[in-house]
Amino acid sequence: MAAQVQRMSRLMVKTLRDDPADAETLSHKLLVRAGYVRRNAAGIWSWLPLGMRVLENVARVVREEMDAIGAQEVLLPALLPKEPYELTGRWDEYGAELFRLQDRKGADYLLGPTHEEIFTQLVKDQCTSYKDLPVILYQIQTKYRDEARPRSGILRGREFQMKDSYSFDTTDEGLAESYRLHREAYVKIFQRLGLEHRIVSAVSGAMGGSASEEFLAPAAAGEDTFVYCPSCDYAANTEAVTFELKPVSGEHGPVEELDTPDTPTIETLADHLGVPASATLKNLLVKVDGEIVAVGVPGDREVDLGKLTDHLAPAAVELVTAEDFVGRPDLVRGYVGPQGLEKVRYIADPRVAPGTAWITGANKQDKHARNVVAGRDFEVDDYLDVVVVEDGDPCPTCGTGLKLDRAIEIGHIFQLGRKYTDAFQLDVLGQNGKPVRVTMGSYGIGVSRAVAALAEQHADEQGLCWPGEVAPADVHVVAAGKALQTELALDVAEKLGAAGARVLVDDRAGVSPGVKFTDAELIGVPKILVAGRRSAEGVLELKDRRTGEREELTVEEALARLTA
Amino acid sequence: MAAQVQRMSRLMVKTLRDDPADAETLSHKLLVRAGYVRRNAAGIWSWLPLGMRVLENVARVVREEMDAIGAQEVLLPALLPKEPYELTGRWDEYGAELFRLQDRKGADYLLGPTHEEIFTQLVKDQCTSYKDLPVILYQIQTKYRDEARPRSGILRGREFQMKDSYSFDTTDEGLAESYRLHREAYVKIFQRLGLEHRIVSAVSGAMGGSASEEFLAPAAAGEDTFVYCPSCDYAANTEAVTFELKPVSGEHGPVEELDTPDTPTIETLADHLGVPASATLKNLLVKVDGEIVAVGVPGDREVDLGKLTDHLAPAAVELVTAEDFVGRPDLVRGYVGPQGLEKVRYIADPRVAPGTAWITGANKQDKHARNVVAGRDFEVDDYLDVVVVEDGDPCPTCGTGLKLDRAIEIGHIFQLGRKYTDAFQLDVLGQNGKPVRVTMGSYGIGVSRAVAALAEQHADEQGLCWPGEVAPADVHVVAAGKALQTELALDVAEKLGAAGARVLVDDRAGVSPGVKFTDAELIGVPKILVAGRRSAEGVLELKDRRTGEREELTVEEALARLTA
Structure with a gap:
């Protein structure tokens, strides 16, 4: 043969007629039933002969397209010493998600979730002159994250295969070019794999850095929500959507106090007054690094704590408790209004633009106020888009109502800038003979997750239905x-x-x-x-x-x- | 281009003119100097672009030859739950060599050093009938061992790349055939790689099992010692060399007691009597699972504790201390002889054959005895070859003096038999409708270690000198x-x-x-x-x-x- x-x-290959009892997503069910993968422990999987072929095919396509942009393949260890991660603070920041262990001598190690620190050290060791840059390095490697809720089969595992690459440049323009090369390579990779995908703006979260986009594969099983505009090509991670701040003009009467007994919630208030919730201003109190801060959003909208936390990072954000009101007569629980809250920092959503008028708390028990106008009756310290995006919100580009959809994150590209090179003081000798601080990008593709995304997108009631390039x-x-x-x-x-x-x-x-x-x-x-x-x-x-x-x-x- | x-x-690639300070072996020096690998921590290495190409070339050759014998590639996790290793006892047996860790819920995990347990579980899950067998599965995977003294660069790392494969058969003949297929594939692999190698008999050690051979690459940096016969094709791990038990005949006078004041060692005794050390019998006392046992070898030979431990496994072997002589007047330290040691189990090397006469301790302070004849004056409970092999020892096949050499273990093949399938009760339905206990083989190639072995064998004063198939x-x-x-x-x-x-x-x-x-x-x-x-x-x-x-x-x- x-x-x-x-x-x-x-x-x-042992096929199964029935779905595994614990399987919720289509890819989990089908990949197990068709004998591609087998579970060893929560979030820990074996690749069987058929699955291995698909995994290898995905890896081959990734490798070919990375080589095509001049990226050099390396293989760094998965078992890593603590020190470099301590230097950047990620040893602690990662929290329980990091697998930590000790060797026989009691030295601390971790299982690498992503390798920014180690690549920065490597380049600091290998590259000394501007002539050695730019350089793009990549590896296809087993990664580890101790997910709180490993689920959906290989879609969100605790041990998984990832292509991670890192670019090192001497200039911002160089970084932009390395980023562009990756973006184009990713488009080719996902096209070749047969993965329908969207590129969306992303906040960079804990990674730090300036520009960042995610590659999302729309799928019902996806754990990411994103928005897209049906009219233009705008698409974004829901946390990255921003509403433009547009001051409005108009005449409003003076502030008027209202008797509103027993209306500590927006719902009870709107009911009592017979107004829509959108006419009211909701003021959420949070603690930012221990200090109480008020966040104002229209009464019909929810605060997205993830967005708020990202905006305020690295400060810690937590909700207030009853104890925080002790000794604070200025904070009347359920009846807070931004007018007269001089001692409290006030953050507002751009929808609470200067000139808009609101019904809000009067800072007295059972009292609200009407005609409270932003910029006239209260000042906003910071405008931050912090609301949960909803279907129909205006597209920031063209104003059309946005659509919400679910997707699997299959790739992510970041312009990290100098966060890591500052930490490791990675300089090279510049053309003028002076040291230049290197700037860095980081780029990932979930290789094993791409297999799950492919299974989600290419299946029917009878089973899997692989695109040609990845089929076993x-x-x-x-x-x-x-x-x-x-x-x-x-x-x-x-x-x-x-x-x-x-x-x-x-x-x-x-x-x-x-x-x-x-x-x-x-x-x-x-x-x-x-x-x-x-x-x-x-x-x-x-x-x-x-x-x-x-x-x-x-x-x-x-x-x-x-x-x- | x-x-x-x-x-x-x-x-x-950054080449270095000087050897790294910590490097002892040629491969370590050259692979670092030529920019193939870089150290991240003790025994933990990065593969740089040039090194990655060699590593990939080795992996490709291994993959092709494994595929050629019908082996199926899979990928099992490296992060493994404790339970299967607890079932076979290896969770404890591995001792400090095993990297152990806990997940966020406190469950115990290990980083896989070798995967017999997990493959046995897999086959138990996937194969139910004799029709599903034989099956050979392999993976090329990152493995972990917390070596006490990681050294020699990538030759003995704590994280390393290995090809491990496992065969499953219903009959002993099937296992022998799977073993033969591997043996032939390994010969082809090492020939293609350009690795000079010898196949030697091996004791199977902690793995258990019946037949086992090692593939050794002769190299000065090797940590393994092996013997070979310059006349015939005999070659063996030094621990596997056996001396044939041949009773001798001859007349000996009666046992005669000698005054030997102050001669507690073989050296002092031989000096005092003016006889060669080989005329004396050395009796080493050890504790086997806590019980004192005497081991007799010719006075000019050393006991190989590794061989002894392997022979007596799974019993624990330790040396006696002064405390063990308390309350044992029958054991006169420095003057022990096997005659009259009724209460002590006596193990002897085959060189202490029935009919041989010895000068040995008389079980009295400052006294020895002459003409103590094995089989006449004392009984040997067990004959076990336990001496350290020496240059010139007779070849077990043809009697020619053996040669000793150093080598790197690059491959190992085992007929494990039913040790693991018994532990997991792995049966399949036999042709006669009755369950058959499956028999198993396990086979390894050190993929990253092979790169080091290649560098050891193919280098000169100017640097590396790769064989064509593996060259970058x-x-x-x-x-x-x-x-x-x-x-x-x-x-x-x-x-x-x-x-x-x-x-x-x-x-x-x-x-x-x-x-x-x-x-x-x-x-x-x-x-x-x-x-x-x-x-x-x-x-x-x-x-x-x-x-x-x-x-x-x-x-x-x-x-x-x-x-x-």
């Missing part, structure tokens, strides 16, 4: 069962293999044709070639796994068609 | 420096690359020809092609890195020669 022909009779084989030849059919199946498989096709041939004895067909649909190779009832005439049936189209072909026709 | 052409001006490139084109020379070098590099050769081209500006030549020798690509003083005529100089032979060639001749 040609090296590219795999006989099912000798392949370790090009053709799945099924021998219906009789000796003559098996002979024909093996013969055509051998010929296809010799002509360069990757072939899976179901030559199993004692397995009914029905089971073989069901397995073929489940396994999801793009073309299924059946040696069935017309085998004696040398005629096979070719089925397209995706469209379901069938046609009868001779061996020669099948060869011509499938090895074109 | 063709994808296979790598310009040195854009390659991250086929040709190293050096542009001596002038614009015309660089132009010619890039042109020929491009043509070589287009014709399928893997090319490294040193196009660095501002680097002297001398430094470039020195770097080329150090990096060790098999062919060095220099665009030097005859560049204007289109003539280059080709140097064979190994032989040092030089010849002048036109571009066309160089292309024909190097892409043949």
Whole structure:
């Protein structure tokens, strides 16, 4: 048999008819049922022979496109000493998500979740002159994160395969170019893999840095929510959406106090006054590094604590408790208003623009105030977009109502800037003979997660349905069962293999044709070639796994068609 | 530029003129100096671009030959739950060599040193019938061992790359066949890699099992000692050498007691009596699972505690201390003899064969005895070969004096038998409808260690000197420096690359020809092609890195020669 022909009779693959009990997402169910992966512990998986082929195919495409932009492949350790992560503060920042351990001598180590520190050290050691830069380094490596809730199969594992790369440049323009190269390579990679994706603006979160975009694969199982504009090409991580601050003008009467007994919530207040919630101003009290701060948003909107935390990082944000009101007569719980809150920093959403008028707390028990105008009756210390994005919010680019969708994050590109190179004092000798601080980018693709995303996007009720470049084989030849059919199946498989096709041939004895067909649909190779009832005439049936189209072909026709 | 052409001006490689301070072995020095690897922590290394290519080449050869014997590639996790290793006892047996850690919930995990347990579980899950077997599974994976003394660079790391495979069969004959397939594949792999090696008998040690052989690469830096016979093809791990038990006949006078004041050691005794140490019998006392046992060997030989421990496993072996003699008047320290030691189990080396006569302790202070004959004056409970093998010991096959040599263990094949399948009760349904206990083999190749072994075997004073299949490139084109020379070098590099050769081209500006030549020798690509003083005529100089032979060639001749 040609090296590219795999006989099912000798392949370790056990398909299952039923979904695993703990599986919630489509990819989890199908990848387990079709024998691609097997669970070893929470968030820890084995790649079985079929799964390994898909994983290797994804890795190959990633490798080819990284090489094409001049990136150099390396392999850094996964077991890492604590010190470099302590230097940047990430040893602590990562919290419980970091797997930590000690060696036999009691020295502290971690299992690498991402390698910015180690690459910065490497480049500091290897590159000394501007002539050594730019450099882009990458690795395809096993990564570790002790997720609080590992779930969805290989979609969110605690041990997973990732391509991470890092660019090092002497100038901001150089970094922008390295970023652009990655962006284009990622587009090519996901196109070749057959992954439908969107590129969205992202906040950079704990990584620090300036520009950042995410590659999202829309899928019902996705854990990320993003927005896109149906009219223009705007798309963003929901945390990255910003509402433009536009002052409004208009006449408003003076502030008027209202009796509003027993209305400590927006709902009770709006009910009592017979106004929409959007006419009211909600003031959320939080503690920022221990200091009480008020956050104002329209009464019909929710504060996105993630956005708020990102805006205020590295300060710690927490909700207030009853104890925080002790000794603070200026803070009347349930009846707070920004007017007259001189001692408290006031952050407001851009929707609370100068000139807008609100019904809000009067800072007295059971009292609210009407005609409280931003910029007239109270000052906003900082405008920050902190509300949860909703379907129909205006597109920041064209104003059309945005749409919300769910997706899987499959890639992320960051312009980190000098956060890490400052920490490690990574300078090279510049053209003028003076040291230049290096600027850095960091870029990731979830290689094992891409397999799950592919399974989510390419499946139907019968099973998986892989795009050609990642499929575990090009053709799945099924021998219906009789000796003559098996002979024909093996013969055509051998010929296809010799002509360069990757072939899976179901030559199993004692397995009914029905089971073989069901397995073929489940396994999801793009073309299924059946040696069935017309085998004696040398005629096979070719089925397209995706469209379901069938046609009868001779061996020669099948060869011509499938090895074109 | 063709994808296979790598310009040195854009390659991250920093060569060093001096050996790293901590390096003892040749491979450690050269791989660091030539920019192949970089140390991150004790026994933890990064693979830089050049090193990555060699590592990938080794992995590719291993993969191809494993695929050729029908082995199926999988990828199991490195982070593993404790339970399966607890079931087989290896969680404890591994001692401090095992990296252990806890997850955020406090559950115990380990970093896999080898995966017998996890593969056994996998096959128990996937294979249910004799029809599903035999199966051979392999992975190329990062492994972890917390070595007490990580040293010698990548030769003995704490994180390293290994190919491990596991065979599962229903019969002993099947296991023997899976073992034979591996043995042949390993020979092909090491031949293709260009690794000189010997296959030696091995004791199976802590792994358990019946048949086992090691693949050793002779090298001065090797940590393994082995013996080989210069006359026949016998070769063995020193711990596996056995001396045949051959009873001798002959007349000996009766036991005679000798006054030997102040002679508690063999040396003082032989001196006092004026006899060779080989005429005396040395009796070492050890504790086996707490019970005192005497071990008898000729006075001129040393007991190999490793061999003894392997023979007596799983019992624990420790040396006796002064306290153990308290309350034991039968044990006279320094004057122990096997005659009259009824209460003590007596183990002897086969050299203490029945009929041999010895001078040994008389079990009285300052007294020895002469003419103490094995089998007449004392009984041996167990004959075990426990002496340290010495140069000139007789070959067990042909009797010729054995030679000792040092080597690096690069592969190991084991017939494990049913140790692990018993632990996990791995049965499949047999042909007769009854369950059959599966039998197992386990086979390893140190992929990263093979790179070090290659560097040890293929180097000279100038640097590395890679065999073709593993070299980071086929040709190293050096542009001596002038614009015309660089132009010619890039042109020929491009043509070589287009014709399928893997090319490294040193196009660095501002680097002297001398430094470039020195770097080329150090990096060790098999062919060095220099665009030097005859560049204007289109003539280059080709140097064979190994032989040092030089010849002048036109571009066309160089292309024909190097892409043949």
